[in-house]
Amino acid sequence: MRRILLALLMIFSWSASHALAGSLNLVPPGNRNVQQPKVPGASVRRTTAGRSTFDEKYDKIRDLLANDKSLIAKIKQTSRQYDIDPIHIIGAIVGEHTYNVDAYDRLQSYYVKAAAYAGDRFRFGYKDETIGAFVQRSQFSKCDDFNDSYRLWSCREGVWERVFRGKTVEGVSYPDNRFSAVFFQPFFAGQTFGLGQINPLTALMQSDMVARRSGYPKLDAANAADVYKAIMDPDQSLAYMAATIRRAIDDYAQIAGMDISRNPGITATLYNVGNSADRAAALAARNRNGGFSWPEENYYGWLVNDKLDELKSLL
Incomplete structure (x- = not known):
């Protein structure tokens, strides 16, 4: 019975996925x-x-x-x-x-060129604060519910846009720029x-x-x-x-x-x-x-x- 149920589940999943694919608008x-x-x-x-x-x-x-x-x-x-x-x-x-x-x-x-970037002399952060310390702030607490890296960092990027970008928070003034440019590009923005x-x-x-x-x-x-x-x-x-x-x-x-x-x-x-x-x-x-x-x-x-x-x- 267990094998039959598993087979039915697989058939249902296959049918559902193909039905979804068929319902999409194919971009010309x-x-x-x-x-x-x-x-x-x-x-x-x-x-x-x-x-x-x-x-x-x-x-x-x-x-x-x-x-x-x-x-x-x-x-x-x-x-x-x-x-x-x-x-x-x-x-x-x-x-x-x-x-x-x-x-x-x-x-x-x-x-x-990749070999030239080896080593531990780089870090992600803004001024004296590392990205690890920054995302521990209470404003990011709701993001902790996400285990998937895409949703986790997308959530953090959203918090940056709403709360920190171009604003002064807890005495620190943050640039009006993208999250990736401010915290993840120590050489120069846009790289x-x-x-x-x-x-x-x-x-x-x-x-x-x-x-x-x-x-x-x-x-x-x-x-x-x-x-x-x-x-x-x-x-x-x-x-x-x-x-x-x-x-x-x-x-x-x-x-x-x-x-x-x-x-x-x-x-x-x-x-x-x-x-x-x-x-x-x-x-x-x-x-x-x-x-x-x-x-x-x-x-x-x-x-x-x-x-x-x-x-x-x-x-």
Whole structure:
């Protein structure tokens, strides 16, 4: 009887999951915008300062991918672990290295750069307060109910936005800036790292999923060196990229009723802007209030969809 009940439960779960998948709105392929949305000035200035162009940077990262079969194999393997199409990881890498940083000539250079961040000389904090001490404040107590790293750090980020950002609390004045920029970037605000250009807070959020699916040790904010290693080392970085994309796909399915898994421009956009749960909720709210709209790509995702055939050929 127990085996029969278990079998019925498995059949019910399979049917429910497929019914949910069938009820999702499949986001059409391609771009919603005819012309590429405006590229932010900061990205233009970075590229100009490096005496390069977006076309040159795109060509460079495309050629790196085309000439590195080992990296492509790792991208495919990681994608299987997270049940995503590898084109989503390709799109995120291309977008980051076209608009945010310049690609190294070879994958080995990323390993060498990662080694430079080894050691215990870094910490996460603001002024004299470590992040560990900061989140022990009473304002964060409700977050202690969450065991999953994504919900835990998302809760803490929400408390930062509501209570601390741009305000003076208990005699300390806090910057009007993102949680990740204030507490998780000791070099300078806005800095991201490695092949996937991941910031440390994102890595901490995805730590549990990466531990489950890829087997890497869970990250601890008290050990900044391990966090840097995870996002700088190309092998681990791919896992955190895939987890971030997987999370965005799930958020849009569960919150907005949208299947974005076949539109790499949308997943690339969300990889670029972050906060996929909030953005899915905002889209769902707009669609509940009359009319209907699809998620739209930004300048970054627009490029990915525009170059999609060429990028698919890399695989």
